[in-house]
Amino acid sequence: MATVLDAGEIGRALKRIAHEIVEHNHGLENVVLLGIPTRGAFLGTRIANFLGEIAGPVPVGTIDITLHRDDLRLRPPRPLLPTNIPTSGIEGKDVVLVDDVLFSGRTIRAALDALGEIGRPRSVQLAVLVDRGHRELPIRADYVGKNIPTSALETVRVHLSEIDNEDSVEIMAGA
Amino acid sequence: MDRHLLSINDLSASEAIQILNTASELSKISDGPMKKLPTLRGRTVVNLFFEDSTRTRISFESAAKRLSADVINFSAKGSSVSKGESLKDTAQTLQAMGADAVVIRHGASGAAQRLADSGWISASVINAGDGTHEHPTQALLDAYTIRSRFPDLRSNFNGLKVAIVGDILHSRVARSNVLLLTKLGAKVTIVAPPTLIPVGITDWDVDVSYDFDSAIKNVDVVMMLRVQSERMADSFFPSEREYSRGYGLDIARLNSLKDSTIVMHPGPMNRGLEISAESADSHKSVVLAQVSNGVLVRMAVLYQLLGGAAFSGEVSA
Numbered sequence: 169m170a171t172v173l174d175a176g177e178i179g180r181a182l183k184r185i186a187h188e189i190v191e192h193n194h195g196l197e198n199v200v201l202l203g204i205p206t207r208g209a210f211l212g213t214r215i216a217n218f219l220g221e222i223a224g225p226v227p228v229g230t231i232d233i234t235l236h237r238d239d240l241r242l243r244p245p246r247p248l249l250p251t252n253i254p255t256s257g258i259e260g261k262d263v264v265l266v267d268d269v270l271f272s273g274r275t276i277r278a279a280l281d282a283l284g285e286i287g288r289p290r291s292v293q294l295a296v297l298v299d300r301g302h303r304e305l306p307i308r309a310d311y312v313g314k315n316i317p318t319s320a321l322e323t324v325r326v327h328l329s330e331i332d333n334e335d336s337v338e339i340m341a342g343a
Numbered sequence: 344m345d346r347h348l349l350s351i352n353d354l355s356a357s358e359a360i361q362i363l364n365t366a367s368e369l370s371k372i373s374d375g376p377m378k379k380l381p382t383l384r385g386r387t388v389v390n391l392f393f394e395d396s397t398r399t400r401i402s403f404e405s406a407a408k409r410l411s412a413d414v415i416n417f418s419a420k421g422s423s424v425s426k427g428e429s430l431k432d433t434a435q436t437l438q439a440m441g442a443d444a445v446v447i448r449h450g451a452s453g454a455a456q457r458l459a460d461s462g463w464i465s466a467s468v469i470n471a472g473d474g475t476h477e478h479p480t481q482a483l484l485d486a487y488t489i490r491s492r493f494p495d496l497r498s499n500f501n502g503l504k505v506a507i508v509g510d511i512l513h514s515r516v517a518r519s520n521v522l523l524l525t526k527l528g529a530k531v532t533i534v535a536p537p538t539l540i541p542v543g544i545t546d547w548d549v550d551v552s553y554d555f556d557s558a559i560k561n562v563d564v565v566m567m568l569r570v571q572s573e574r575m576a577d578s579f580f581p582s583e584r585e586y587s588r589g590y591g592l593d594i595a596r597l598n599s600l601k602d603s604t605i606v607m608h609p610g611p612m613n614r615g616l617e618i619s620a621e622s623a624d625s626h627k628s629v630v631l632a633q634v635s636n637g638v639l640v641r642m643a644v645l646y647q648l649l650g651g652a653a654f655s656g657e658v659s660a
Contacts, residue, residue, distance in 0.1 A: 232368065235382040235410075235646075245344075245651035247361060248368035285378045 172316055175335035178297065181313030182211065185295050186218035188311050193262055198290065200261045201228040204279055205249035208267035210330040211297055215266060227254035231265075231286075236278035251282075259287040264311075268326040270296040273307035298337055300324050344647050347459045347468040350477045351522035359523060360498050363487050365643035366636070373409070373639070383412035386443040386649050390416045391433065392471075393449040398610055398634055399471050399481075403446045406641035412649070415440070430454065434463035442466045444649055452476035467648040475513050475574065481609055482519035484640040486527065488633050489564055492605050500529040506552075506559050508534040509568035509590055509617050512541050513575070516609045517568055521547050534558045536590065538579040555590050559600060566607045567592055567618050583616055591615075592622045605629050 173181070193199050196219060203212025209230040216228035232249040240246075265279050276294060283289060295311035300318040314337075318324060321342025329335050344361075345353045354362075372380070388407040390400050400416070407414045417433070430449075437445055444467040447455050452474030459468040472478040489503070490496050496503060505524055511517045511533055524531050525548045532550040533540065544551055552558040559565055570586065580586040587593075592606065597619075600606075606618075606628045614620050623630060 232372075235372070235380045235650075240382065240650055241652055243652055245647050248365050248646075251368060251371050253371075281381070285372065285380070 169338055169340050171336055171338050173298075173314060173337035175329075178313070178335045178337065181297065182214050183218050185311040185313060186215050186222055189215070189219065189264060189293075189295070190223045192293070192310065196223050196226045198260075198262045199226050199264060200254055200256065200258055200289075201226060201264050201266060202231045202253075202258075202279075202283075203228070203266040204275060205230050205232055206331065207326050207328050208265075209250075210328050211268060211295075212266035215264075215295065227256045229254045231279060231282050233275060233278040233282050236281040238274060238278065253286060257287060258283065258289045261289050262291045262293065263289040264293045264295055266295045268297050268328075269324050270294070270299045270307075270309050270312075271302055271324075273303045273305035276307050277305050297326060298324055346648065347455075347470075348479055348644055348648065349455045349459055349468060349470045351479050351482055351519050351526065353479075354523075354526075356499065356526050356528075359483065359486070359527065362483055362640065362643045362647060363490060365646060366487050366639040367491075369639050369642050369646075370636075379409055379411050381411050382646060383407070383410040383649055386412045387441055388412045388414050388444045388446065388645065388649075389437050389440070389442040389466075390414065390471075391437070391445050391447045392416070392418050393447075393454070394472065396448055396472070398637065399448065399478075402634070402637040403469075403471060403480075403641050406638050406645055407444075409638070410642055410645055412443075412645070415442070430458060431461065431463055434458055434461065437466065438464040444469060444645065446471045448472045450474055469644065469648065472515055474515065475518075476515050477519045477522075478515040478609075479519050479523075480637070480641055480644055481516050482523040483644070484633060484637040485516075485520055485566065485607060485609070486523055487636050487640050488607065488629050489605070491632070491636070492629060493563065493603075500524060500527040503529040503564065504532070504562045505529050505564040505566060506532045506534050506562045507566045507568065508555060508559075508592070510539050510570050510579075511535045511544075511568065512539045512579070513571040514568045517566075520566065521549055525549065532558050532562070534590070536580055536586070556596065556599070559596065559604075561601065562604060563601070564605055564607060565592065565600065567612075569609065569611065570613055570617050587616055591617055591619060593619045594621045597622045597625055597627065600627065607633060610634070 201212045203209035219226045229252045232251045293310040296309045297313040299312045299315045302320050323340045325338045327336045344358050446469045448471040454473045455470035534552045608630050
């Protein structure tokens with residue numbers, strides 16, 4: 169087990185992502201942040217707080233992707249997680265999806281489908297804390313906290329103080 | 344959760360709350376223009392109805408369709424084959440058609456259990472009303488409706504006072520509601536004339552009252568039941584008018600309720616008999632909310648039963 173990001177590094181990475189979001193979108197007028205539960209939702213709130221310090225308030229919500237997963241039949245039924253779309257909606261907005269780890273890309277594919285059920289954003293961007301490679305779909309992130317080369321057998325664990333009592337990212341050897 | 348939903352007794356309190364929570368999340372997703380969710384694509388749900396029904400069948404059908412399942416409606420009305428035989432033949436047909444879930448309504452108590460235990464089919468069985476026994480999804484949608492009107496209730500119904508009024512004897516809705524509400528911690532009072540109270544009532548964890556007027560002071564929920572004339576071979580009360588006077592929710596009784604109290608009815612309503620038109624249409628009435636919540640709760644049940652890996656059921660010939 170190796171720690172690849174500590175609390176300070178996670179904070180700085182999220183702050184940099186916040187700056188990049190402002191830069192890329194020339195402000196925040198049309199931006200909506202949507203975190204993917206569980207940990208992406210906390211990261212979305214944290215980035216929104218940084219954005220609030222840098223450039224002003226931004227609508228932030230969560231979007232659950234469970235019902236759109238393509239691996240539902242491989243496991244027992246999963247509980248649904250909260251979906252909270254900001255009152256401004258997503259129609260015509262620049263939506264930034266936020267997740268903790270980008271791996272196969274299947275979660276993001278499901279998130280794009282879930283977004284399609286709700287409306288038609290002008291653009292969809294993706295922010296992740298960790299990109300660990302091994303994509304199975306043609307999906308890439310617009311904002312990356314840290315690229316971490318991994319073996320497909322390794323596991324990346326993101327701990328966030330909101331539920332895990334500490335901020336850290338670890339790599340564990342494969343089973 | 345078990346592979347079937349035959350009785351409220353199949354669920355623990357936490358599993359029941361889990362279904363209500365799933366329905367709440369589904370309600371947030373389906374706010375606004377509801378499109379189909381792909382979750383049950385390729386699964387087949389059969390509605391096997393041996394008894395008349397409008398809202399339950401339509402509710403299950405639209406729940407399954409919103410989750411992209413294929414729906415087959417099988418109305419067995421008019422079948423004259425003896426019950427055990429026909430149920431077996433039908434079940435084997437459904438098995439051959441590849442049903443993943445069978446939603447069954449039958450006039451005989453225990454029909455759903457029989458189908459589930461028979462080994463004739465590998466599908467999940469959902470009881471949509473069996474005789475005078477149980478109607479679990481109705482109780483779940485009633486609990487969901489109650490919870491949406493009393494936001495303080497989250498993971499239990501402690502402190503909630505509910506009066507269930509009317510034809511308890513013939514009501515599968517009452518039985519399922521009593522089981523679920525008491526499981527969740529609510530205090531339930533049964534109100535009915537003595538002739539419409541089942542003999543085994545002492546086994547239920549409820550209070551019994553014959554006096555409607557005093558029983559509904561201070562309750563949070565008044566749940567009216569339909570007088571099931573079609574199941575009444577004998578006369579259980581002298582006249583409809585007398586029943587209505589003693590146990591009908593008229594405007595005077597409606598006005599005696601607390602401001603926050605809600606009035607429920609599983610439908611179809613006999614207006615003028617167990618509930619007056621003013622009461623049915625008043626702002627206290629949540630009858631229409633019950634109908635729309637029914638779709639959400641049934642989506643949640645279908646998701647819990649079919650949304651994950653398939654059960655590897657053994658099927659005997």
